[in-house]
Amino acid sequence: MTITSNIYKKINQLPNGKTFGYADLHIAKNDYSAAAKALSRLVEKNFIKKISKGIFYKPEQTSFGELMPDYQELLRPYLFKNGKRIAYETGTSLYNRLGLTSQIPFRIKIASIHKRINIDGKILKTQAVKSYTKVTNSNYQILGLLDAFKDIKHIPDCSITQGLHRLSAIINELTHQQQKDLIKYALLYPPRVRALLGAILENENKEVTLLIKLKESLNPLTTIQLGVTKTELPTKNNWYIK
Template structure:
């Protein structure tokens, strides 16, 4: 089978929106140039689209044009290495999915233990947020919530008060076990994030679960989060002004 036919055969079996590189088709070292040429011919023919240098995807075609791949597909090589989870979507990438904003950003933020400078990939800017906790598939949803609390002032097209109201709803839907894990993970977050989490958890009355957070804070430090105190009287206890 010719390389072009082989590549077309494999692409036909890929789901729409799937991102791949030439390395996914190479079985022999000397095939690299032939594979790249074949892929570029398929781009010219409109069968596949180019995301960025060396990265392609199988587009989903709609009456309004080709849909871009899901953000997870765009950065999947940065989220997993050798089958191990090493990063997760966070920040602007998940504010919309958490119901914190209606805006969709072309900035994809990734939480990782080891960060690197931001870079461009197609129409997206990929940036990184330092995560001090061990990252597992199980704790990613909790880390995303904590990141939203940490960067609450940067959530676009909303207010701190509205974000807190939405976050309190999200926290109410967590199990006791998840809240316990959330508190443990929060201990590696900045003091302002711990104070705001403590305020929100006290509001939904989770029996002394916030004590580790409270003990971890400097009792004389104030945290400026306008509007929070008006909505949540518990903010006084946490020195939120």
């Protein structure tokens, strides 16, 4: 069987709307050149569509026209490598899903500690940012939430007060273990994240033992300028927030 017919057969077995790359087709590295030509011909025939270099999808045809993959499926090839998560979505698009803003960005931010994921395609545009730690399937949601704490002053259409209320509500929905993980990873973030998280946790009457490491990580001679009032965050003075 030729490389072209083998690739065609494998793609034909994929569900419509599925994104894929060379690894998903199990193409040997020494066959990449021939495979690239075969995939290029399939793109020209509209059998598949190209998202970015080396990433494609099989379009779904309906009576209303051609459907693109859903949003999460478009991102999936860039967030995982060999089945393991290596990156996560952050920035305004994530904050929109967290209920912090109504805005939808033109370019999506993708965070990873090692790989810089920049895409400038017709379908998907991304900007690479560096994560504060190795990304896994068990911590990426916590890291995204901590990013919101970090960016609270710069989230579009979201005042500090609105951000505080929403972040407090999200924290109250977390399990005890998730709150412990939030503190664990917050220690890797800038002081303003640790201070704001500590103030919110204390304001929500979370157990004192959870807060010790956060408090000890802060320099009492350094103030965090957030521009919040004591009415908005009653515990702010305990965490050196102005």
